[in-house]
Amino acid sequence: MNASRIMEIERFAQALVKGAAMQLYLTPKPGLVDLVDCGSHPDLSLAKMERSLHIIGDYLAETIRSLADGERFLCQAVIGRRAEQVMLDELGTNTHRGYIFLSGLLLISRWHAGSDDAHRLGQAVAALAREYFAVSEEQESNGHAVRKRFGAGGIVRESLAGLPSLFSCAVPAYLDAIDRVGCFTAASFSTLARLMQTVEDTTTLHRCGTMGLARIRRDGQLLEQTIDEGADFMPLLAELNREYTRMNLTMGGVADMLGLAYGYLTAAGLLTGDAGKSRRPRPLSLHRCASGT
Numbered sequence: 309m310n311a312s313r314i315m316e317i318e319r320f321a322q323a324l325v326k327g328a329a330m331q332l333y334l335t336p337k338p339g340l341v342d343l344v345d346c347g348s349h350p351d352l353s354l355a356k357m358e359r360s361l362h363i364i365g366d367y368l369a370e371t372i373r374s375l376a377d378g379e380r381f382l383c384q385a386v387i388g389r390r391a392e393q394v395m396l397d398e399l400g401t402n403t404h405r406g407y408i409f410l411s412g413l414l415l416i417s418r419w420h421a422g423s424d425d426a427h428r429l430g431q432a433v434a435a436l437a438r439e440y441f442a443v444s445e446e447q448e449s450n451g452h453a454v455r456k457r458f459g460a461g462g463i464v465r466e467s468l469a470g471l472p473s474l475f476s477c478a479v480p481a482y483l484d485a486i487d488r489v490g491c492f493t494a495a496s497f498s499t500l501a502r503l504m505q506t507v508e509d510t511t512t513l514h515r516c517g518t519m520g521l522a523r524i525r526r527d528g529q530l531l532e533q534t535i536d537e538g539a540d541f542m543p544l545l546a547e548l549n550r551e552y553t554r555m556n557l558t559m560g561g562v563a564d565m566l567g568l569a570y571g572y573l574t575a576a577g578l579l580t581g582d583a584g585k586s587r588r589p590r591p592l593s594l595h596r597c598a599s600g601t
């Protein structure tokens with residue numbers, strides 16, 4: 309097996325774990341676990357989420373071994389299910405179920421695509437997701453219930469469409485913001501704001517229905533506008549966190565997509581913005597970002 313190919317995919321996996329950590333430590337995030345509190349998740353804590361990051365690291369390493377051994381995709385899907393079970397057994401709760409699925413799918417796609425090109429990665433993700441959902445039976449889950457009740461797409465539609473919230477929304481939003489404001493924190497919250505307006509988050513729908521989703525979209529718009537005006541956006545974030553916690557409102561899917569964006573940007577060498585000017589990924593045309601980036 310080509311050693312440089314293995315090193316390349318290991319570097320990609322490390323970036324995905326780092327992406328989840330960067331998302332976790334971004335503070336304050338409304339309704340989500342961060343450095344200050346656990347938002348609307350009394351079953352979670354920073355320590356638990358950090359242990360969960362190790363589970364993700366071990367899971368991605370096992371997936372790489374399977375890829376390097378030339379095993380079939382279904383073997384990697386089994387490894388993903390096992391990681392979900394390890395998370396539940398060791399932590400007693402759902403810390404990163406979505407991220408286990410999304411990061412695994414992106415890693416396997418990166419292996420097959422052989423490049424960081426957004427278009428090729430998106431297509432590879434969509435093809436793998438089609439293969440995965442063609443044979444896997446819908447489990448009883450919050451996402452399943454919400455898809456049935458509201459006709460929502462959630463993680464299933466997101467992955468079948470090749471991760472448009474990543475490639476057509478979060479990545480361009482981050483790169484535009486870092487160009488304009490040159491500040492990692494403002495660019496990060498700008499990306500979060502854009503994802504809040506775009507992701508059809510089944511965790512939000514499960515907790516607070518369509519009103520909850522509408523609320524998050526509105527708040528995402530307000531946050532983006534506040535950042536664009538150059539105003540101090542920290543008081544708004546703190547206030548939203550208080551309100552979401554009171555309402556039991558959350559956005560676990562948005563959190564996962566932000567982590568994935570940090571991971572991809574890190575792996576592609578685009579996180580600082582400057583290096584990225586000549587290497588901007590071509591956005592997927594599969595579906596457009598809500599705010600029309």
Ligand SMILES: CC(C)(COP(=O)(O)OP(=O)(O)OC[C@H]1O[C@@H](n2cnc3c(N)ncnc32)[C@H](O[C@H]2O[C@H](COP(=O)(O)OP(=O)(O)OP(=O)(O)O)[C@@H](O)[C@H]2O)[C@@H]1O)[C@@H](O)C(=O)NCCC(=O)NCCS
Pocket residue numbers: 349384385386387388389392402403404405406407408409410412413440444447449450451452461462463464466507508509510511514515559560561562564565
């Ligand atoms: C296909 C599966 C991932 C199952 O998906 P399904 O939607 O049926 O099941 P859920 O349990 O609802 O998990 C989906 C998680 O995906 C995240 N998510 C939601 N909406 C989106 C979206 N639009 N785009 C992307 N991602 C999305 C979200 O994960 C985050 O939130 C989690 C906390 O959520 P939840 O459990 O609802 O909240 P709790 O507070 O725990 O619940 P309550 O207390 O309110 O009851 C957190 O984990 C974040 O990660 C959704 O939770 C999967 O089952 C599957 O097939 N996996 C195995 C195979 C695998 O992973 N293979 C690897 C690659 S092949």
Ligand SMILES: Nc1ncnc2[nH]cnc12
Pocket residue numbers: 331332339340341342349352403404407560563564
């Ligand atoms: N920061 C976070 N808070 C709550 N749920 C999450 N799922 C993934 N990241 C999360």
